[in-house]
Amino acid sequence: MAELDLIRAIARALSPPGERVVRWVGDDAAVIKARPLCVTSIDTVAEGVHFHSATHSPREVGHKALAAALSDLAAMGADTGEAYVSLVLPRAHPHGDALALVEEMAALADRTGTTIAGGDVVSGPGVVVSVCVVGWADSEDELAGRDAAKEGDVVAVTGSLGASGAGLILIEGGSAQGELQEAHRRPQPRLAAGRALARAGVSSMIDLSDGLATDARHLALAGGVRLEIDLESIPVAAGVAEVATGAGLDARTLAVTAGEDYELLVTVPQERWDAATAAARTAGSTLSRLGEVVAGEGVAFREGDGSLREGLRGHEHR
């Protein structure tokens, strides 16, 4: 199959665009009818770093690349819009694998109301997938940034943590099937929860890609505050404790450092707490209170005995 045949096959794998799409795949650029605020992020996964062909199928790579990008829109509270996909493939790469990657990405796009509206397929030194996602909002009130955490705010997280990290341990140990493995391979961007929490008035929000320990530092740095988090409050996902024990790790430490859960970490003004928990519930999620925002800088984790632990880090910028 020639490259152009692959590009045509990819175009056929995409769902037809909605009425907001004026021009798309096949033109020099897509043309989209805009809403007042355009929310954009680019995210890249590379072979040998973010995935390994021995343990991740092309379908899983496609899912993961789009999911990670959409998670940034979730963390802003934006509505999904379009995705633009750059696919770098080694010259000998099987076209069937590339098509499977795109098909799975298209399936996630459909489920999340995202139009894959453009892209690029080029040769390169390995499989690299960059996804630029564009989301939309009607006003700044609908969105949340990273930089407005305030002293006295509650620190909270959606869902539960550690499933992806435990899943990776199992996969690397040769156990391919199971819920934890699936959590690692097909992370779900928390789009509904993000939209609901932003509208409910959280003061800051970030998605947990690098792990809570690292991502909490980003919120603290951007807000000029300190986050104190009770380790005992961490909602550890079902099954993680057993995997952690088997690997000689502490379950809560694994849950806050392993990353790629793509849950949302938020800071919530006290008076918005009830609204925020209700919003998370309505979006089909949960909100667990982890600690509070105090004066200072950085992040500290409080152990069961009350002592503070600093310096925990997740996977930073692999």
Next chain:
Amino acid sequence: MAELDLIRAIARALSPPGERVVRWVGDDAAVIKARPLCVTSIDTVAEGVHFHSATHSPREVGHKALAAALSDLAAMGADTGEAYVSLVLPRAHPHGDALALVEEMAALADRTGTTIAGGDVVSGPGVVVSVCVVGWADSEDELAGRDAAKEGDVVAVTGSLGASGAGLILIEGGSAQGELQEAHRRPQPRLAAGRALARAGVSSMIDLSDGLATDARHLALAGGVRLEIDLESIPVAAGVAEVATGAGLDARTLAVTAGEDYELLVTVPQERWDAATAAARTAGSTLSRLGEVVAGEGVAFREGDGSLREGLRGHEHR
């Protein structure tokens, strides 16, 4: 230097954003005040395919990656807006090289009124730069697509062709300095000409990245028409004939197949021809009449003796 230090250094290299930028680098996503139509394209350059570290400096790679992406906005007639950059670097890659790449990209962004509003730096199997560019327009009348060439339209091209291809031959032959080499290394997106031509009512437009022979086929296919082009009408750039002769090539064949000139190929309704040539001139460019749009399909080049030559191809989808 740690990765985070590189990211901070990159952020410092970027010019501060304009008032339309609500949030940018440092948040989960950028937030931009939209205009009615959002025009978006993603473009990728990879080491060993689109450039070689032996012949292209990091600065040239940065320039080329953004220039190629902006050229897609030129081909639509859109105003420049924002760029989102994904930078994939091998683990041992010198941070100084990465910073030089971004600095040169930032310089081109400044010159073209583009804000680099977000990005991503990750490890990977080689240097790969993906740039997603977002442009803006107020109405569809301001833009031109690929698909509306009509029988009887004039086929025309801006500027002159072959400089980039001749420059590459010289560079590969060990001659690093000169105007042709510079044309290859630092192509200029024809943004002003693209805007002016779209507003002047060209029926279709495409930028010449793969070479006129291939890109003309894209216009013909999208419009359901045939393009007949007089080879003797091709505006060959100064100095290209000498390089072609030295390499045993025909200058016009080189000019229509070598690609990466980033000039604009247009089809123009007869009654818009005067307006289009005036628009190109006002934008500091020229418009050369190459031939015409006829019924049928594909592209044919007319030789000096009147015979038609088909099957010429440029660099397709490297």
